[in-house]
Amino acid sequence: MTAVSLDNFDHDSHMRRTFALANEAAERGDEPFGSVLVRDDEIVREASNRIVTEDDIRRHPELHLAHLAVREMTPGERAETVMYTSTEPCPMCAGGMATAGFARVVYSVGAEDLAALTGGTPSVRAADVLGDRTDVVGPVLLEEGLAVHESYGW
Numbered sequence: 001m002t003a004v005s006l007d008n009f010d011h012d013s014h015m016r017r018t019f020a021l022a023n024e025a026a027e028r029g030d031e032p033f034g035s036v037l038v039r040d041d042e043i044v045r046e047a048s049n050r051i052v053t054e055d056d057i058r059r060h061p062e063l064h065l066a067h068l069a070v071r072e073m074t075p076g077e078r079a080e081t082v083m084y085t086s087t088e089p090c091p092m093c094a095g096g097m098a099t100a101g102f103a104r105v106v107y108s109v110g111a112e113d114l115a116a117l118t119g120g121t122p123s124v125r126a127a128d129v130l131g132d133r134t135d136v137v138g139p140v141l142l143e144e145g146l147a148v149h150e151s152y153g154w
């Protein structure tokens with residue numbers, strides 16, 4: 001089988017899966033964030049925010065997927081993997097993702113939009129943590145990503 005180039009992944013469908021995961025988290029009582037790992041255009045891992053139900057600040061989906069990826073995938077596999085995530089990773093998660101060494105992260109809602117929604121201050125940008133290690137792409141499908149947060153009602 002020929003590997004599918006990262007640029008030809010089915011971006012919209014992978015991103016929409018993160019929105020569904022974010023909505024599931026909100027329904028469970030957690031915060032509205034979801035993420036997937038995609039390799040060769042297939043979703044290989046999924047996670048959603050569980051900071052409330054696990055009572056654990058580390059349970060952002062992005063950090064959890066970085067943790068699983070380092071434990072379960074080879075460095076070569078991680079270097080071919082793209083994370084899609086409903087909202088730009090925070091600095092905690094971007095730090096873990098730098099260790100994982102993914103090829104790219106694609107987000108919908110950016111840190112500045114999130115801060116405006118939550119009334120917080122914008123965090124350090126993911127690109128400033130990830131540097132040259134991982135491409136950072138976004139915002140994509142922004143209206144749909146914002147709708148996830150609007151329905152949560154921060």
Ligand SMILES: Nc1ccnc(=O)[nH]1
Pocket residue numbers: 031033049059060061062087088089090
């Ligand atoms: N991107 C994110 C921001 C905040 N919390 C999360 O779980 N994810």
